[in-house]
Amino acid sequence: MTDRAIETHDLTKRYGDETAVEGLELAIPAGSVYGFLGPNGAGKTTTMRMLTTLTEPSGGTATVAGVDVTDRDAVVADIGYLPEEPPLHAELTAREQLRYMAGLRDIPEAAAETRIEDLLDRFSLAGDADKRISAYSKGMKQKVGIIQAMLHDPAVLFLDEPTSGLDPRAARTVRDTIADLTAGDATVFLSTHILPVVDELADTVGVLYDGRLVTEGSPEHLKSRAESGDERTLEDVFLEVTGGIGDDAAAEEA
Amino acid sequence: MAGFPDPRHAVRIAANELRIAWRTLRGKSTAQLVSVAVVVLFGVAFTGAAAFGAYWGGRALATDPGEASSLLGLVPAGLGTLTLFMAAYLSVVQLGDIDARDGYLTTVPARDVVGGLLLSGYVRAIGLFVAPLLVASAAFAVGAGSVLSFPLAAVAVVALTATAFLVGFPIGSAIAYLGSRSALVARFKTVIGVVVFLAYFGLIVSGTLGAVVSPILDVARASPVSWYADLATLAVVPAASAAHAAAVLVGSLVLGAGGVLASVRLSERRWYTESVAAGERETDSVAGGRLDSLVGRRRAWVARKSWLRARRAPIRLVFVAYPAFLLVTPVQASVEAGRVTASLPPSVALYGAWMTGAAFTLNPLGDEGAVLPVTAISGVSGREFVGGLVTASAVFGAPLTVAVAGALALASPLPPLALACTVAAAAVLPVLAAALAAGVGTTYPKYDATKVSRSREVVVPSMWAFGVYTLAFLLTAGIATGVQVPGIASILADRIGVSAAAVHVGSLAAGVLLVGALAAASVRVAVRAFDDYTAV
Numbered sequence: 056m057t058d059r060a061i062e063t064h065d066l067t068k069r070y071g072d073e074t075a076v077e078g079l080e081l082a083i084p085a086g087s088v089y090g091f092l093g094p095n096g097a098g099k100t101t102t103m104r105m106l107t108t109l110t111e112p113s114g115g116t117a118t119v120a121g122v123d124v125t126d127r128d129a130v131v132a133d134i135g136y137l138p139e140e141p142p143l144h145a146e147l148t149a150r151e152q153l154r155y156m157a158g159l160r161d162i163p164e165a166a167a168e169t170r171i172e173d174l175l176d177r178f179s180l181a182g183d184a185d186k187r188i189s190a191y192s193k194g195m196k197q198k199v200g201i202i203q204a205m206l207h208d209p210a211v212l213f214l215d216e217p218t219s220g221l222d223p224r225a226a227r228t229v230r231d232t233i234a235d236l237t238a239g240d241a242t243v244f245l246s247t248h249i250l251p252v253v254d255e256l257a258d259t260v261g262v263l264y265d266g267r268l269v270t271e272g273s274p275e276h277l278k279s280r281a282e283s284g285d286e287r288t289l290e291d292v293f294l295e296v297t298g299g300i301g302d303d304a305a306a307e308e309a
Numbered sequence: 310m311a312g313f314p315d316p317r318h319a320v321r322i323a324a325n326e327l328r329i330a331w332r333t334l335r336g337k338s339t340a341q342l343v344s345v346a347v348v349v350l351f352g353v354a355f356t357g358a359a360a361f362g363a364y365w366g367g368r369a370l371a372t373d374p375g376e377a378s379s380l381l382g383l384v385p386a387g388l389g390t391l392t393l394f395m396a397a398y399l400s401v402v403q404l405g406d407i408d409a410r411d412g413y414l415t416t417v418p419a420r421d422v423v424g425g426l427l428l429s430g431y432v433r434a435i436g437l438f439v440a441p442l443l444v445a446s447a448a449f450a451v452g453a454g455s456v457l458s459f460p461l462a463a464v465a466v467v468a469l470t471a472t473a474f475l476v477g478f479p480i481g482s483a484i485a486y487l488g489s490r491s492a493l494v495a496r497f498k499t500v501i502g503v504v505v506f507l508a509y510f511g512l513i514v515s516g517t518l519g520a521v522v523s524p525i526l527d528v529a530r531a532s533p534v535s536w537y538a539d540l541a542t543l544a545v546v547p548a549a550s551a552a553h554a555a556a557v558l559v560g561s562l563v564l565g566a567g568g569v570l571a572s573v574r575l576s577e578r579r580w581y582t583e584s585v586a587a588g589e590r591e592t593d594s595v596a597g598g599r600l601d602s603l604v605g606r607r608r609a610w611v612a613r614k615s616w617l618r619a620r621r622a623p624i625r626l627v628f629v630a631y632p633a634f635l636l637v638t639p640v641q642a643s644v645e646a647g648r649v650t651a652s653l654p655p656s657v658a659l660y661g662a663w664m665t666g667a668a669f670t671l672n673p674l675g676d677e678g679a680v681l682p683v684t685a686i687s688g689v690s691g692r693e694f695v696g697g698l699v700t701a702s703a704v705f706g707a708p709l710t711v712a713v714a715g716a717l718a719l720a721s722p723l724p725p726l727a728l729a730c731t732v733a734a735a736a737v738l739p740v741l742a743a744a745l746a747a748g749v750g751t752t753y754p755k756y757d758a759t760k761v762s763r764s765r766e767v768v769v770p771s772m773w774a775f776g777v778y779t780l781a782f783l784l785t786a787g788i789a790t791g792v793q794v795p796g797i798a799s800i801l802a803d804r805i806g807v808s809a810a811a812v813h814v815g816s817l818a819a820g821v822l823l824v825g826a827l828a829a830a831s832v833r834v835a836v837r838a839f840d841d842y843t844a845v
Contacts, residue, residue, distance in 0.1 A: 070583060107415050111581055128418045135415075142412025144325070146332040158321050159417050203412070 060085040060211050060242035061106060065115035068101050068266075075101040077266045079115070083244065083259065085210075088237050090257030090274070091246040094297050098266040099246045100139065103213050106244070107136045120210040135209035139216050141200025145189035149180060149199045152188060153206060160207040167206075174202040178228055193220035201229060211242045218249055230256060250289045260289070262296050270296045312570055314424025318417050322425025323432070326407070330433060341772065356441035363445035363462075367452025367545070374546045381542060382535030385469055386526045388442075389534045392435055392473035393480075400481025401488075404430035410580065419580060420573040427478060427572060435470050442466045449541075457544040461554075465541035468561040469534075475568025482575035489584040499623040506630065514640040533557060604700050607689050611697020612704065615669045615676075625767045629664045632779070636660055654718035654728075655790040658735035661714060663782055665706025666742025670698045671750040671770040671778055673835060674842065678756075678768060681842070691836035695747050699832075702743035710735045726810050727793045730817040734789045737821055741828040742782055748831025749778040751838035781827055789820025 059082055066079040076098040083089045093099045104110035106119055108127040117124045120133040143152055150171065157167035175181040178198040188196060197220050205212055214233075218226040233243050233256055247253060253260055254274050261271040270277060270292070278287040334345065370381075396404075404426060407413060413422045446462035488494045494501065512518040529535070536553035543549045600609040619626055639653040669676075673695065677684050684694070714735035718728045755771035770778075792798050792812060801816075802809045 109411055109414055109581070110583070127414075131415050131417065136411070138411050142409035144329055144409060146329045146336075147325075155321070155325055156412075156416060159318055159413075159421075 058085055059083065059118070059121070060087070061089070061117070061119055061244060063106075063115060063117040066102070066105060066112055066117050067114035068098070068105060068110065069113040074266050076105070076263075079263075079268055081261065081268070083242060085242050086237055086240050087258040088233060088243045088245055088256045090253030090260040091244060091263065092248075092250070092253060092260060092293055093246075093263035097263045097297075099263055100215060102263065103136075103138075103215055103244070103246060107131075107134060107213055133210040135204035135207065135212045137200045137204040137212075137214045137217055139219070141196050141203070143188050143196060143199055143203070146187065148185050148187055149175070149191070149195075149202075150184040152199060153203060156203050157206055162207055170206060171202075174206070177232070178202060178225065194222060194225055197221055198225060201232070205232070205236065209241065211244065212236065213244045213246075215246045216248070217245065218247065218252055226252075250293060254289045262293060264297045312420065312573065313566075314420045314427075314569070314573070315418070316424070318421035319424025319428055322407075322413070322417075322422060323428035326425060326429035327432060329408075330429075338772070344772070352437065352441065355438070356444050359441050359445035360448035363449035364452035367449040367454075367458065369452075370542060370545050371453045371455070374548065381538040381546075382530045383526065385465070385534050385537035385541075386529035388466070389469050389473045389537075390522070390525055390529050392470045393477040395434060396430070396474040396477025397481040397484065399430065399434050400478045401485045404434060405478070405482050405485055405576065405579070414580065419577050423573045423576045424569070426576075427475065427569065430478065431471060431474050435474050439466060439470050442470075446541075453542075453545040455544045458542070461543050462541040465537045465557075468540070468558060469537045472561040472564050472568070475565045475572070479568055479571035479575050482572060482579055486575055486579040486582070489579065490582065492585045495585050510633065514637050515644045516641060533560060600700070600704075604696065605693065607693040608697040608700055611689065611694055612701035615698060615701035616705070619669070622767065625769070626668055628769050628775070629667045632660065632663060649717050649721040651721055651723050651727075651796070652794045654714050654721050654723060654731050655734070655793040657717055658710060658714035658731055658738065659783075659786060659790040661706065661710030661735060662738035662742045662786060663779065665702045665710060665739035666744075666746035666778065666782065667770070667775075668706060668743075669701040670695075670743045670746040670835075671774050672755055672768065673698055673747055673750050674754045674838065675750075675756045675768050675770070685839070685842050691839035694839050695832060695835045698747060699740065699743040702746075703740040706743070707736060707739040710739050722795075723793065724795060724809075726813050727795060727798065730813045731790065731793045734786075734793070734817055734820070738786050738789065738824065741821070741824045742786065744828035744832045745782060745824060746774075746778050746831075748828075748834035749781065750774050751835045753777065782824065785823035785827060786820055788823065789817045792816035792820075 061081055061083040063079050063081040066076060066081075067074070068076040079102060081089075091099055091102070101110060105112050106117055106124060108124050108130050112124070119130050122129040122133065124130055144155075147155065153171045153175075154167065157171065162170070172181070175184050178201070180195065180198055180202075183191070183195065188199065191199070197217070201214070201217055204214070217229050217233075221229065230252060233245070237243055237258075243256075245253065245257065257274055259271065260274055260277055262269050274289055277292045278289060337345065399405075407422055407426060410422075443463050443466060446466060447459050449462050450456060450459035488498070512521055533553070533556065536550070536557045539546075539549040539551075540554035540557055543551060543554050600612060603609075604612070636653075636656055639650060639656045643650045643653050674681060689697075711732060715732045718731045721728075723731060750770060753771045753773035755768060755774070758766035758768050760766050792801060793816070795809070798809045798812045798816075802812045805812075807815075
C-alpha cells in the first residue's frame with residue numbers, strides 16, 4: 056500500500072449531458088479520516104461509487120489503496136463499503152449474514168467467528184443476532200451494514216451516512232470505531248450530513264458542490280477561514296462555500 | 310481459471326440464494342402456499358406422466374428399436390428449446406440479477422456473483438423439470454430393461470439442460486443490457502411487454518403456436534442437439550452412435566464454458582453501465598379538467614391520481630390480464646370458424662367488466678401505500694375516495710368494454726335483441742364491477758408489496774380479494790352475459806316455457822340486479838372502511 060490511500064486526478068463522471076462529478080482531485084493519506092461533505096445531489100455518492108468500482112468514470116484516473124479503480128478485483132479485496140442503504144438480505148439473521156460475507160471474503164472460520172462476536176458485542180447486537188434482519192429497525196440494519204463493511208479489516212473503508220438512523224449511543228460507537236480503525240493503518244472515507252461527526256473525526260474535510268471540490272482542509276483550518284460570526288463552526292463553512300457558489304452562479308446567469 | 314468464477318464463492322452464493330428463496334417461500338401466506346401446493350401437485354402429475362411415457366418408450370425401444378428411435382430426436386430438440394427459451398426469459402426478468410448487488414460487487418469479483426446466479430438459477434428454474442426427468446430416466450431404464458440406461462439418460466438430461474441454460478442465460482443478459490441502454494425501450498417497456506404478451510396470446514388462441522415452434526424444433530432435431538438421444542439410448546438402441554454421444558459431451562463442455570464466459574461479460578456490462586432513464590412527458594401531470602364538474606373536485610383528483618400512477622407504473626395493473634386466458638376458448642372458436650362466433654361478444658363484455666373492476670378498486674386501502682394515513686386525514690370522505698376510484702375504473706373501462714364488445718357483437722350472428730342486451734351489459738357491468746370490487750378489496754386488503762421481477766415490487770390485490778371478487782362477479786354478472794348466447798337462451802326458453810326474447814331481457818335484468826345489489830352493499834362497506842380508518 057502506498058502512503059496515499061485514495062488519489063484521483065481529474066476524475067469526472069457524466070450521465071449523458073449532465074456532469075455529476077467534474078475534475079475531482081483528491082490525495083488522501085493512509086490512516087486518515089476524510090470527511091466528504093456536500094449538499095444533496097452534489098455528486099458525493101457518485102464519487103463513492105467510482106472509488107468503489109461500482110460506476111465507471113467518464114474521465115480522469117483514481118487509485119484506491121494504490122490500485123487503479125479499473126482493476127476491480129484488486130480494489131474490492133482492499134475496501135469495505137457501506138452504501139446509504141445497507142446491502143443486507145432481509146431473510147437472514149445478522150449472524151448468518153455476517154458469516155456469509157466472511158465466507159465470501161475468505162476469512163478463516165475461527166477468525167471470522169471471533170471477529171463477528173466481537174463486533175456484534177461492540178455494537179450491542181449480540182442479543183438480537185439470531186433474529187431475521189427483516190425484523191430489525193433501521194438503526195439495527197445500519198449497525199449490521201457497518202460491521203459487514205469492516206469485517207475483513209479493509210485498508211480503505213467507504214461509509215455513506217454511517218450514523219443515519221442510529222440512536223446517540225450507537226452513533227457514539229460508530230465514531231469510536233472509526234477512531235480506532237484509523238489508529239491503525241485504515242483509511243476512512245466518510246460521507247455525511249452530520250457535521251459534528253466530521254468535525255470530531257475528520258483529519259481532512261472536502262466539500263463537494265455541483266460536482267466540484269470547492270474547498271478542502273482540516274476542520275480547524277476551514278473554520279478559521281469562515282467569515283461569519285465569532286463562533287465559527289463547520290456548518291458556517293459549509294453554508295458559505297455551498298451557498299456562495301450558488302449566489303455566484305445565479306449572478307453569472309443573470 | 311482466468312475469467313471463470315471461483316467455484317467456492319459461486320457455490321456459496323448459490324446456496325445462499327436458494328436458502329433465501331426457500332425462506333421466502335415458507336414465509337408466504339396460506340393462500341399463496343395453496344397455489345404453491347397446486348404447482349407441486351402439477352409437478353407430481355408431470356413426474357408421473359413423464360415416468361409413464363419414459364417407461365413405455367424404453368419398452369418400445371427395447372422391443373423395436375428401429376421404429377421407436379425415429380422419434381427419439383424430438384425429445385432433446387423439445388427439451389433443449391424449452392430450456393433455452395426459459396433461461397433467456399428468466400434471465401431478463403429475474404435470474405440475471407441479485408439482491409444487495411452493491412454489497413456483492415464490493416466483496417467479490419462480479420464473475421463469482423454470475424457463477425452463483427448460474428448455479429442457483431439452474432436449480433431453481435430448470436431443476437423444476439429436470440428432477441422429474443431424472444425420475445423418468447430411471448423409468449426409462451426399467452422399461453428398456455437396461456440398468457446402464459439410467460446413468461446415461463440422466464447424464465444426457467443434465468448435460469442438455471445445463472448447456473441450453475448456459476446458452477440461454479447470456480442471451481437474456483444481452484437482451485436486458487440492450488433494453489437498459491435504449492431510451493426508446495425504457496419508455497415503451499410496458500407497451501413492448503403488452504405487445505409481446507398479446508402476440509403470444511394470439512398464437513395460443515389462434516392455434517398457430519405449434520406452427521411457429523415447429524420449424525425451430527425441426528432445426529434443433531436436424532442439428533447435433535438430437536445426438537443427446539444417442540447418449541441416452543446408447544445401451545438400448547444398437548444404431549445409437551457412441552461417437553455422437555461422446556461429441557455431445559465434449560460439445561456441452563465447450564458450449565457451457567463459452568456460456569459462462571459470455572454470461573460474465575454481459576452481466577458485467579449490464580451491472581456497471583448506467584441504465585438509460587425514460588424521459589417524462591410534459592403531459593404527465595395531474596391537472597384539473599372537465600371531470601371536476603362531472604363528479605366533483607375531490608373524486609376527480611382521486612381518479613386522476615389513479616390514472617397517473619397506472620401510467621407511470623403500468624406493471625401495477627398487469628394482474629388484470631391473467632383471466633384473459635378465459636377468452637381462449639371463444640377466441641379460438643372464432644378463429645377456427647373464420648368469423649366472430651355468438652359466444653365471443655358476451656364473453657368479452659364479461660371480461661371487460663371484470664377487468665374494469667379489478668383495475669383500480671380491488672385494493673383501495675393497500676394501493677395507497679404509505680400515503681394512506683395522509684389521504685385519510687386529508688378531508689376526503691369515504692364516499693369521495695371510493696367514488697373517485699370507481700370513476701377511475703369506469704371512465705376508462707366502460708367505453709372500452711362497450712367499444713370492443715359492441716364491435717364484436719355487430720360482426721357476430723347475435724340476433725338484434727341479444728346484441729342490444731350484450732351492449733347494455735357491456736355499458737352497465739363495468740361500473741357495477743368497480744363498485745363491487747371496492748368493498749371486497751377493503752374487506753381483504755393487502756398492504757405488502759409483491760415482487761414482480763428481481764428489482765420491482767408492487768402492491769397487488771390480495772388473493773382473497775381476487776378470488777372473492779371474481780367468484781361473486783362471475784356468478785352474478787355471468788347471468789347477464791352468458792345467457793345472451795342464442796343457443797343457451799333457446800334451451801332456457803324451452804325449459805321454462807317463455808320466449809327467447811324474454812330470456813335475453815330477463816337474464817340481463819336479473820344479472821344486473823344481482824350484481825347491482827352486491828355492488829351497493831359493497832360500496833357501503835368500502836366507504837365505511839375508509840371513514841373508519843379516518844376515525845382511527
